[in-house]
Amino acid sequence: MTLTVNGKQHHLLIPEMRTLQDVLREDLGMTGTKKVCNDGYCGACTVLLNGEAVKSCLVLALNVKGEEVVTIEGLSTNQSLDPLQQAFIEYGASQCGMCTPGMIMSAKALLSHQPEPTEDEIKEAIKGNLCRCTGYVKIVEAIKAAAAKTSSPFRHNGSEMALEEAGRRVVGHPVLRVDGREKVSGQASYVIDMTLPGMLYGAILRSPIPHGRILSIHTEACLALDGVMAVITGKDMPSKGFGAFVADETGLAVDKVRYVGDGVAAVCATDEETARKALSLIEVEYEELPYVTDPEEALAENAPLIHDVERNIVAHNQVIGGDVQQGFNEADFIFEDRFVTSKQAHTCLEPHVCIADWKSSGKITLYDSTQTTYFMRYHLANIFDLPSSKIRVIAPYVGGGFGSKSEVHAIHVCALILSKMTGKPVKMAHDRDEEFIASRTRHKEIIYLKTGVKKDGRITARQAKVIVDNGAYTSYGPGVSLTQSMLGGAVYKIPHYRYDGYVVYTNTPIGGAFRGFGSPQFTFAAESQADMIAARLGMDPLTFRRINLTQAGDRAISGPVLRTNGARESLELVVRELGYDPKNAADNQIKKPPYVGIGFAVGTHFTSGKFHPEANADFCGATVKVNDDGSVNILAGVVEMGTGCATTLSQVAAEELGIDLDDIEITLSDSEMTPPDLGTFGSRATTLGGRAVQKACRKIKTQLAEEAASRLGCSPQDVIFRNKKVYATSDEEHGIDLGELVHTMLFRDGGGTHVMASAHFDAPCSLPDPETGVGDFAMSYSFGTHGVILQVDPDTGKITILKVVAATDAGRIINRLGAEGQVQGGIMQGLGYALYEDFKVVDGQPLSTRFGQYKIPTVMTVPPIHTLWVETDDPHGLYGSKGLAEMGMVPTAPAVANAVYDAIGVRITDLPITPEKILRALKSQSEFQPKESIS
Numbered sequence: 001m002t003l004t005v006n007g008k009q010h011h012l013l014i015p016e017m018r019t020l021q022d023v024l025r026e027d028l029g030m031t032g033t034k035k036v037c038n039d040g041y042c043g044a045c046t047v048l049l050n051g052e053a054v055k056s057c058l059v060l061a062l063n064v065k066g067e068e069v070v071t072i073e074g075l076s077t078n079q080s081l082d083p084l085q086q087a088f089i090e091y092g093a094s095q096c097g098m099c100t101p102g103m104i105m106s107a108k109a110l111l112s113h114q115p116e117p118t119e120d121e122i123k124e125a126i127k128g129n130l131c132r133c134t135g136y137v138k139i140v141e142a143i144k145a146a147a148a149k150t151s152s153p154f155r156h157n158g159s160e161m162a163l164e165e166a167g168r169r170v171v172g173h174p175v176l177r178v179d180g181r182e183k184v185s186g187q188a189s190y191v192i193d194m195t196l197p198g199m200l201y202g203a204i205l206r207s208p209i210p211h212g213r214i215l216s217i218h219t220e221a222c223l224a225l226d227g228v229m230a231v232i233t234g235k236d237m238p239s240k241g242f243g244a245f246v247a248d249e250t251g252l253a254v255d256k257v258r259y260v261g262d263g264v265a266a267v268c269a270t271d272e273e274t275a276r277k278a279l280s281l282i283e284v285e286y287e288e289l290p291y292v293t294d295p296e297e298a299l300a301e302n303a304p305l306i307h308d309v310e311r312n313i314v315a316h317n318q319v320i321g322g323d324v325q326q327g328f329n330e331a332d333f334i335f336e337d338r339f340v341t342s343k344q345a346h347t348c349l350e351p352h353v354c355i356a357d358w359k360s361s362g363k364i365t366l367y368d369s370t371q372t373t374y375f376m377r378y379h380l381a382n383i384f385d386l387p388s389s390k391i392r393v394i395a396p397y398v399g400g401g402f403g404s405k406s407e408v409h410a411i412h413v414c415a416l417i418l419s420k421m422t423g424k425p426v427k428m429a430h431d432r433d434e435e436f437i438a439s440r441t442r443h444k445e446i447i448y449l450k451t452g453v454k455k456d457g458r459i460t461a462r463q464a465k466v467i468v469d470n471g472a473y474t475s476y477g478p479g480v481s482l483t484q485s486m487l488g489g490a491v492y493k494i495p496h497y498r499y500d501g502y503v504v505y506t507n508t509p510i511g512g513a514f515r516g517f518g519s520p521q522f523t524f525a526a527e528s529q530a531d532m533i534a535a536r537l538g539m540d541p542l543t544f545r546r547i548n549l550t551q552a553g554d555r556a557i558s559g560p561v562l563r564t565n566g567a568r569e570s571l572e573l574v575v576r577e578l579g580y581d582p583k584n585a586a587d588n589q590i591k592k593p594p595y596v597g598i599g600f601a602v603g604t605h606f607t608s609g610k611f612h613p614e615a616n617a618d619f620c621g622a623t624v625k626v627n628d629d630g631s632v633n634i635l636a637g638v639v640e641m642g643t644g645c646a647t648t649l650s651q652v653a654a655e656e657l658g659i660d661l662d663d664i665e666i667t668l669s670d671s672e673m674t675p676p677d678l679g680t681f682g683s684r685a686t687t688l689g690g691r692a693v694q695k696a697c698r699k700i701k702t703q704l705a706e707e708a709a710s711r712l713g714c715s716p717q718d719v720i721f722r723n724k725k726v727y728a729t730s731d732e733e734h735g736i737d738l739g740e741l742v743h744t745m746l747f748r749d750g751g752g753t754h755v756m757a758s759a760h761f762d763a764p765c766s767l768p769d770p771e772t773g774v775g776d777f778a779m780s781y782s783f784g785t786h787g788v789i790l791q792v793d794p795d796t797g798k799i800t801i802l803k804v805v806a807a808t809d810a811g812r813i814i815n816r817l818g819a820e821g822q823v824q825g826g827i828m829q830g831l832g833y834a835l836y837e838d839f840k841v842v843d844g845q846p847l848s849t850r851f852g853q854y855k856i857p858t859v860m861t862v863p864p865i866h867t868l869w870v871e872t873d874d875p876h877g878l879y880g881s882k883g884l885a886e887m888g889m890v891p892t893a894p895a896v897a898n899a900v901y902d903a904i905g906v907r908i909t910d911l912p913i914t915p916e917k918i919l920r921a922l923k924s925q926s927e928f929q930p931k932e933s934i935s
Helices: 020-027 083-090 100-113 119-126 137-148 180-185 220-224 272-279 324-330 373-383 410-422 432-437 477-487 519-537 541-548 567-578 582-587 645-657 685-712 738-746 816-835 892-904 915-923
Strands: 002-005 008-011 046-049 052-055 068-070 200-206 212-218 228-233 263-269 283-288 313-321 333-340 353-358 364-368 391-394 426-429 444-453 459-471 497-505 596-606 619-626 632-636 664-668 719-722 725-728 731-737 756-762 781-792 799-809 865-869
Touching: 046 100, 052 100, 083 100, 083 137, 083 180, 100 119, 100 137, 100 180, 119 137, 137 816, 200 272, 200 410, 200 432, 212 263, 220 228, 228 272, 228 410, 263 272, 263 410, 313 477, 324 444, 324 459, 333 519, 353 410, 364 373, 364 410, 373 391, 373 410, 410 426, 444 519, 459 477, 459 519, 477 497, 477 519, 477 596, 519 541, 519 596, 519 892, 541 567, 541 596, 567 596, 567 781, 567 799, 567 865, 596 892, 619 645, 619 685, 632 645, 632 685, 645 664, 645 685, 685 719, 685 725, 685 731, 685 738, 685 756, 719 731, 725 738, 731 738, 781 892, 799 816, 799 892, 816 865, 816 892, 892 915
Parallel strands: 002 068, 200 426, 364 391, 459 497, 632 664, 799 865
Antiparallel strands: 002 008, 046 052, 046 068, 200 263, 212 283, 228 263, 313 497, 333 444, 353 364, 353 426, 444 459, 596 781, 619 632, 619 756, 719 725, 725 731, 781 799
């Protein structure tokens, strides 16, 4: 057939059932058209067909003969971007970048038909395009700006942040992403887009039952299929297991399967279709065993044992601060409540994917969509009993992670073994069903809170019993419990505190790290109960918080030292922005109609931290080199997965060395080329990674200043760096060109040295006390308040979010443009968590394994979102900054729950807050009470 793409004809010989998506990507190499879901729900594969937006995964290539196809690669000409692409850069509308090409193509079709669309028309045009990162706000803004032919508002009337006001030249400013051009043009290549010469394709056969012994596996028919190169089973796995905290995973099941989705066998073949077909030819005989999917039932003495641990408890985390019984004795009232959160799926648009290349020399190269190249190399070296120097892990562009890509998965182990067996590179990628069942989820938790208070609302004691549904294997479950145990005592002044967390195995998909790392679950319970206690005391919830919130300088009962704390300021900012304060009813600007409610919630989260008992470290690394033209290369170990750390680290180097962002090239996340770094998680990449870059730059400045001082006739301490030159403070009109200075230093007459420095930054924090669990485990602690206005339809139970206001204390803001996008994206993840995201497992079977079944927020669900900043100056932070990305979603769900109660008097204590739950509660007289109160 002849296919016309971007104005050029291509003559192709293809199978009849080949989709346009596969022809574009695999036959023509146009990987800007992304492959995400393959069933038309995500929109990442959108192209223009005769000017109309179509999802290329649903179109057979044979049906477009003679038609005009335009892809993202066709929008930019002669290195000039389309105005729509440029607007996406200027408005920060791309984060991880996987959704960006499809989003732009849908918008392009709209603007070609309707050059001046309304906001509703924009939303209608892109409602079939999913984004998990941005929260859609900046995407809509970018499309509106492209239509109106306006540039970014930050260039004209953006209010200054603290670092701008302090005179900083680059940090604190809303600069554009350094990787924006590649992402909006389709040039950014992800592992899912990559092919290597001679590459084979792998696939994993997964268990259809939740619990059972493997009696036999027959692979003969599979091996006989033309194109199949190798088959492996559990007997081919390394003798060492793996896992973030407990080594209880093996890649493929050795003796029994423990959840629907557990790996049983793996194949590799010459193409993906053959590999998937081969799986159907493998015969497995199981002996089904009793299973348990409820974590409380799993604790029972007679529950089926999933692993060889008593009562299925893999970890018991405990924090004991003060004497909780004494605190209850001092209380006037004691309240006990139970809360339940849901399993939430990460739904990264780029699925888990890797390419393993095990050479005959013994050298391994793993191209991986991972958040941490260092941990991957460390764990793989341990699994395969190899020196670390034999393993190279490279993370190119990463299409979202949110915590799920921070550990070894079955695909890594299987791809490496298959590559070693065949002598060829092997690519393994989850399909969308596997991405739901075989990656990770947010842990479901059952939280019992017992809180003692005085009549005036002061908290005297809190006791928490938390049951963490860990799923079938451990992953990060103990770490999630441990961190929330210490953060649980940091928001309010609690004289006496006890936390007991039980991490429990169930026959369900595995719980793991997810944005917030336990904070969203515990904050839902704690902030819901805060409102409940206030109502029982006849007190408004804001007053209760004002009485009890911690302040800067406090040491939380659970251990964290709160050197900076903007919790109170964030609460007051949100109250003022919403114009509603029950304490000052006369000043309220909002007159609430029926069934409209306002809810508030305060939360905290850490900046990275030491939470693994065997890892007394929390470090990032960077190397900076100045070239003889004055340009700079940065090598850093953090991973750019949409957080913007490539940009913020470049800002640091530009600020320190007095150069422009255009003078900087940054290379990230290659374990052989970049310094050791624990990776991108725990809101650490900018703050800790930036400190490493800053430290390296200051070493370079010392080196350069010594040489420049002799030429400028001043002391090294009087040398300053500005405008790509080096000056003496006494004469800022005459300087030495930075490139000239470096060039001179390279040669013998100038000292004969290169200008390059490496730095290792280990965050100042400590492991918790092994006896009490109390500890200052993180470098710093961020705070924030979310306020939600919503309306509930009492006839249908439907909730409509009318407005969200988020005030965040993340210290000094390094890049406001990126910071706003992080908070907006976090809020939308939080609204999904609050209202409808629920990865259900019924009778052992996962029910929601596609985007059509598991609903995440779309652009049609985005309310007005207003972001505010409390810029505390943290002494440990990068220019005073603290972690940001996770705080964006921590308080969202309880703010929604509190607003629902305010609207209709119904308290929902289990997530998500669905219309069905609201209707059931309204019909129940015992639950439908206007207000809870104590006489």
